[in-house]
Amino acid sequence: xxxxxxxxxxxxxxxxxxxxxxQMRVTSxxxxxxxxxxxxxxxxxxxxxxxxxxxxxRQGSGGAHLAKALDEITLYDIYKAVDCIDDEGLFxxxxxxNVDCPVGRNIHKAMDGRLKAxxxxxxxxxxxxxxxxxxADTRKIIYGE
Amino acid sequence: xxxxxxxxxxxxxxxxxxxxxxQMRVTSxxxxxxxxxxxxxxxxxxxxxxxxxxxxxRQGSGGAHLAKALDEITLYDIYKAVDCIDDEGLFxxxxxxNVDCPVGRNIHKAMDGRLKAxxxxxxxxxxxxxxxxxxADTRKIIYGE
DNA sequence: AAAGTTGTAACTAATTTTGTTTCAACTTTC
DNA sequence: GAAAGTTGAAACAAAATTAGTTACAACTTT
Numbered sequence: 284x285x286x287x288x289x290x291x292x293x294x295x296x297x298x299x300x301x302x303x304x305x306q307m308r309v310t311s312x313x314x315x316x317x318x319x320x321x322x323x324x325x326x327x328x329x330x331x332x333x334x335x336x337x338x339x340x341r342q343g344s345g346g347a348h349l350a351k352a353l354d355e356i357t358l359y360d361i362y363k364a365v366d367c368i369d370d371e372g373l374f375x376x377x378x379x380x381n382v383d384c385p386v387g388r389n390i391h392k393a394m395d396g397r398l399k400a401x402x403x404x405x406x407x408x409x410x411x412x413x414x415x416x417x418x419a420d421t422r423k424i425i426y427g428e
Numbered sequence: 429x430x431x432x433x434x435x436x437x438x439x440x441x442x443x444x445x446x447x448x449x450x451q452m453r454v455t456s457x458x459x460x461x462x463x464x465x466x467x468x469x470x471x472x473x474x475x476x477x478x479x480x481x482x483x484x485x486r487q488g489s490g491g492a493h494l495a496k497a498l499d500e501i502t503l504y505d506i507y508k509a510v511d512c513i514d515d516e517g518l519f520x521x522x523x524x525x526n527v528d529c530p531v532g533r534n535i536h537k538a539m540d541g542r543l544k545a546x547x548x549x550x551x552x553x554x555x556x557x558x559x560x561x562x563x564a565d566t567r568k569i570i571y572g573e
Numbered sequence: 574a575a576a577g578t579t580g581t582a583a584c585t586a587a588t589t590t591t592g593t594t595t596c597a598a599c600t601t602t603c
Numbered sequence: 604g605a606a607a608g609t610t611g612a613a614a615c616a617a618a619a620t621t622a623g624t625t626a627c628a629a630c631t632t633t
Contacts, residue, residue, distance in 0.1 A: 284431050284512055284620085285520035287590070291543075292522055295535045302531055310609065317532045319524030321592050326610065342610040343600030358542065367429055373550075375430035377437055379464030385570045386447055387462045390440045393566040397503065397557050398436075405518075405550040412542050421538040425530045429589085432621070455578065466623050471579065487579040488631030 289365040292320050293328050294417060297356070300338065300347050301418050302425075308346035328365060335364035353415035362409050373402040434510040437465050438473050439562060442501070445483065445492050446563050447570075453491035473510060480509035498560035507554055518547040 295318050300309050307313070311329060315322035329347055332338045337360060339350045349356075362368075374394075380387035440463050445454050452458070456474060460467035474492055477483045482501055485492045494501075507513075519539075525532035 284429070284518075285514070285516060286429050286518055288520040288522045289590090291519060291535075291539060294539060295522075295525070295531065298535055298538075299529075299531050308609095312609085317526050317529040318522060319526055319532070320522055323593070323612090324591070326612085330611070340610070341600080342598060343608080345600080345609045358546075369430070371430060373429075373431055374436060375433040377433045377440075377463060377465055380440070381462050381464055384444075384462040386440065386444050386566060387464070389566055389569040390436075390443055393443075393562055393569055394436060394439060397562065400557075401503075401550050401553040404553040405546050408546040408549040412545075417538055417542065421531060421534055424534040424538055434621090453578095457578085468581090468624070469622070471581085475580070485579070486631080487629060488577080490578045490631080 286362075286367045287365065288320075289324075289328050289331075290362055290367050292318050292324075293332060293361050293365050294358070294414070296325065296328060296347075297332070297337070297349065297361070297414055298418050298421055300349055301353060301414075302422070304346075304348060310345045311347075314347075331364050331366065332361070335360065337361070337364055353418055354413045356414040357410050358412050358414070358417075359406055359409035361414070362406070368402070372399065373405070374398040431507075431512045432510065433465075434469075434473050434476075435507055435512050437463050437469075438477060438506050438510050439503070439559070441470065441473060441492075442477070442482070442494065442506070442559055443563050443566055445494055446498060446559075447567070449491075449493060455490045456492075459492075476509050476511065477506070480505065482506070482509055498563055499558045501559040502555050503557050503559070503562075504551055504554040506559070507551070513547070517544065518550070519543040 296314050299314055299317050303309050303313075311322045311325045314320075314325045314329075318325065329338060329340055333340055336350055337356055338347050340347045376391055380390065382388045441459050444459055444462050448454050448458075456467045456470045459465075459470045459474075463470065474483060474485055478485055481495055482505060483492050484495045521536050525535065527533045
């Protein structure tokens with residue numbers, strides 16, 4: 284089980300928009316070239332980021348732009364934007380426990396809070412890191428200290 | 429994206445073994461009835477739990493038993509036993525980033541540590557809760573305070 | 574020996590994820 | 604205002620993953 288690659292692709296895309304945005308038009312085609320992901324998928328991801336208010340794109344003109352400062356975008360914002368985890372939560376309960384069994388009837392409730400806490404631990408960690416940090420690290424690796 | 433239901437099924441199974449183990453033989457068939465999961469899947473899960481040293485089962489005789497005390501089994505042990513997350517980690521990187529692009533070449537490394545930290549936050553939370561707690565909560569709901 | 578059980582392999586079905594094709598709508602430039 | 608290049612989105616296809624099923628050998632107990 285893995286979280287959809289759309290998440291890391293989205294981070295990649297946003298990093299490209301910041302790094303290359305000053306010099307050129309960052310189109311879905313260019314981003315497809317850098318990420319290795321199909322251009323339509325890139326446009327889908329950009330659409331989700333746009334709906335979340337993270338980027339701005341326009342039909343025709345081409346080129347995506349950040350709609351927020353880098354340090355105002357957390358990894359959690361991106362994770363939510365691309366819908367990594369649905370409303371059911373990170374953990375998956377089997378659909379048909381036997382309600383005639385006292386354990387089957389109650390185990391969901393007994394586990395739920397603890398599993399939510401685990402998911403929140405993950406999400407809080409993502410909330411604590413911003414795109415600014417990731418981009419800074421990327422630039423460091425590219426251009427040196 | 430959700431973590432395989434084998435995880436919550438495994439917790440369900442282990443809870444049943446503890447709750448019903450005194451009174452009856454807890455077979456894969458019985459567990460299939462309580463969980464609503466196919467008996468072969470139950471046996472697969474039991475096999476993984478056995479490999480991890482969490483339960484004991486034997487061909488022929490039937491009935492699974494815990495191999496450890498409830499408070500020595502954490503949710504993390506179960507999560508590892510049923511292989512929720514493979515060696516690649518929780519987050520999934522796309523396979524074909526463009527190595528000719530400075531971002532494509534380096535973004536993986538730039539993100540990796542932070543994503544590992546998020547995964548560890550999740551796993552540490554799972555390490556902090558034991559099956560004893562889950563079973564106690566389940567018993568409370570079943571039998572009251 | 575018979576009945577019931579586990580362990581495992583091979584196969585099927587369902588679901589999810591990713592990729593592809595296609596084209597209308599829009600913007601810019603010539 | 605026509606041409607070129609781009610986004611947005613729908614419909615479809617392919618690949619991968621997850622869960623279920625069938626079948627049967629190996630084992631234990633009665």
